[in-house]
Every structure is written in C-alpha cells, then in structure tokens.
Amino acid sequence: MKNDSIRLQPELPGEEAAYNKTVSRKKFLSALGIGSLSLAAIVSCNKDDDGMGSTVPPGSIDLGKGDTGILNYAYALEQLEAAFYTKVVQSPYSGITAAETALLTDIRDHEVAHREFFKKALGAAAIPALNVNFSGIDFSKRDAVLATAKAFEDLGVSAYNGAGALIDDKNYLLLAGKIVSVEARHAACIRDLISNGSFADNTIIDANGMDQAKAPAAVLMIAQSFLTSKLWGGNLPKS
C-alpha cells in the first residue's frame, strides 16, 4: 500500500489484466501435476483473497499487512523452495550427474539463505514454519523434479516481480530485487537442464522481452497446492 498522496495517477485500469497475463494457471497446474481437486480449493482461496472482510479464516495463517505481509509472503515462498530442494538433494533422482548435484545443492543453499534471512528479518512478526506437501512429486524421477523446480523458479520470479509494486520501503524493495535476479538465474539454469536454450523462451517471456509479474493471490493459489499449512493473504496490500 503506497502513500496515495504520492501516487497521483489513478491505477491503470488494465493493471490487473496485465498481472493476469501470465502463463496460464492451467499450464502451471499441468506442469505441476495438480488435478482438478486442487482447483476447487484454489477457487475458494481466491474468493477469500478478494473478499471484503479482513477476518482470518479459522485454521489459516495470516501473512499480515503492509511490508511485513509482503516479507512474510516471500518467507512462505522461500520456505517452500528450500524444503523442495532440501528433499531433492537428500534423495537425488535416478541418473543425477555430479554437475547437476552441484547446481541443485547450490540452489538449495541459496533458498535456505533466503528463508533464514526472512525469518531473522521478520523476527517476532514471522509466520511459523510451514508444513509442506510434496506427495504429488516423484523425487526419483529427473523429469518430475526438474519440472517442479522450473515451475517453482518461474513462479518465484513472477511473485517477486509482482510484489515489487506492493512494497513501501525502498530498502525492502532493493532486497527483493537482490533476491529476484538470483531466482531468475535459477529459473534459467533449471530450464537449461531440462532443455538447453529454454532459459528465456517464449513460453515465459512475452513479445516485449519481459518476464511475468503475478499478484500474491495468483501465486498463493499455486503455492497452496504444496502446503498442508493454510496461508491467507487477505490482508496483503493490493497496490
């Protein structure tokens, strides 16, 4: 939520549409192997986010409001990524090469650094450690692991890109900027592992040579599919 007295121009009417002009949800879901069951849960989650009230649904974790909310949002995503790569490194897929192990271990460490950074920075305002649900991922298969990694990394990039405009404090914006380019390096690396040269292909980059930006509600819908903990972003800034 920026200071309205500074932002004199009203919000661009098409801004929400622009946010939504991202890789289609369906595509993401199919990449992640999520069925229609989760879709139903996703729709209801969306309703919460767009709802009028700011009452936290029972059993849900409130990410909070303002910059703290955005930092918790980032913390949640980093928890998810760190847990995923920790598992990938612990139980390597069959046929993994030494070079792949080195890259995936580096990425795990980066995500752990991000996670611990947010935890410490948030202090008492931090959301709890989240419980993840990776039951849909076959960690023994290279294709499944890398497809999930790709989806997480592209999602992470779009999440930070979309969150930038929601941040009030210049220093937090810079920190998000410092992290998002590393996530983009990961995304390109994972994509190249899947298919060399797909680091920035037209399935993710638009005709202006630009990456995606996703609003928290859209990102949380997808992230929720990998969590047993329920996240609630209804108090997050909308602009």
Add this chain to the structure above:
Amino acid sequence: MNLYQLFSNMEKIDPDIYGRIDSRRKAIRNFAGIGGRLTLAAVPLALGGLLNTAYSQSAPADITGVLQYALTLEYLEAEFYTRAVASGIIPAGAPTGALTTIRDHENQHVAFLTAVIRQLGATPVSKPTFDFTAGGHFATVFTNYDVLLAVAQTFEDTGVRAYKGQAGVLMSNNTVLTAALNIHSVEARHASHIRQMRRARTNDATIKPWITGKNPGGIDDDAVQKSYNGEELTTQAGIDLTGFVSANAASESFDEPLTYDQVIAIVQPFIKQ
C-alpha cells in the same frame, strides 16, 4: 505486459478518452497511466538534461531519466548481440540460437523503452556510436568466441546490477517499476545462460549461473572486474548469512546493485560518442 497494446486497446474501447482529459494531458497523448503528474513536472528537466546526449552527467532522479539510462544500456546490448550473431564466429545450433534469443530480447527492450519514453512526453536518447573493443582492450571481441562470451557475460551481469540500482527511483510509479522488474529478471536469465555457455566451453566448475564472491568467472581483466566488485557481500540488512550457509552460497544468494556512476564507468569505454 504490453503497455502500448494496453493503451491502444483503451483508445479503441473509448475513442474519446483522450478528448475528455485536459489539454495538457492531450499534449502527451498515449501517456495514460505511466507517469502521472509527478513525472510530468519532471519532464522538462529530463528533456533539458538528456535530449541528444547518450546519458546524463548525473544520476537520474526521475522516472524518465532512469528510462533514458536503461535505454542507453539496452542499445549497447542490442547492438552487441546483433553484431555478435552476424560475426560468423558463433557455432551453429544451440549457441547461435541462444544469442539470437538474447539479441531479440534486447531489441524488444529498446523498442519498449523507446515507446514508454515517448508516452511520457520525452524524446528517447539517440543510440550512441559503440566501440565494442573498448578502445582496443577487447580487440578480438568479434573474432574470438571466448572473448565475445566474456564481454556478453559482463554486459548481462552489469545490466542486472544497473536495473537493481534504479528500483528506488521508480517506486513512485507502479506500472513502470513492474515493467523494469520484468526486464531486470530477463537480464538475469540471460546472464545465467551465458555463464552456462562459458562453463561448457572451459569446463571450469567455478563458472556458475550465479556470481560467487566477486569472481568474474575466470576473466582476468581489470575492466571486467569493476562489474563484479561489491558482489561479495555475505551480510544483508545486518544479517550475517554465513550463519546459515557457506560464504560462497551467502554471496551467490543475493545480487548487488550498481550505482549510476559505477555503471557509466563500466560502459564508458564502449561508447565512442
């Protein structure tokens, strides 16, 4: 996000939209949503300082100034890759494919930034004349593939740091900030891939898709080193990351910004005029 498209669609839906706004706004038709009054006030200043010069003498303090600066860097990259792909020294197949993809993105960034600057009512800076040998320093840039990739990597990593350094100035306009972030992460994807290409060429395991310490990745060159100095931080916002991960991982996990002055010092040798 195609802003141009967005505005032209808006006009189609409501052809009279520009007629109903005041004349000052009319003068900057197609500007809708980008600048707001805040930028409008800053435009004359930006015009005075930037028109007909490749870049300003001082750090940009407003949105238009940042976009002109970004445009200059994108001109540099776009022409570099255009000449690289045409050089005849890039191996066919994946390498030519990758550099062509990057070339196209940089040209798209030039077109996008040019359009946005015009929408803001300013005149885009003209393309400088470039010397990619940097006065002979990289004499073989278009005849030696490894030198070419080293220069490419330096441009990409510098580009990432340059955009990052301007985020704060763009905060007053969400649309422009988001667009800049969406370009910034694409430059990081490029950097990751170029580094992977260099790794494949040299088989040097210390060349990674991310920046370790302030290591330029096997490029022993004072000019290149300037693009990596300051990347070695392992403490962020007062939090020491080496408490959680190795020093290498700590430095890799956050990319650092460069100031306008630092970037200009890096690219100056490549700009003849």
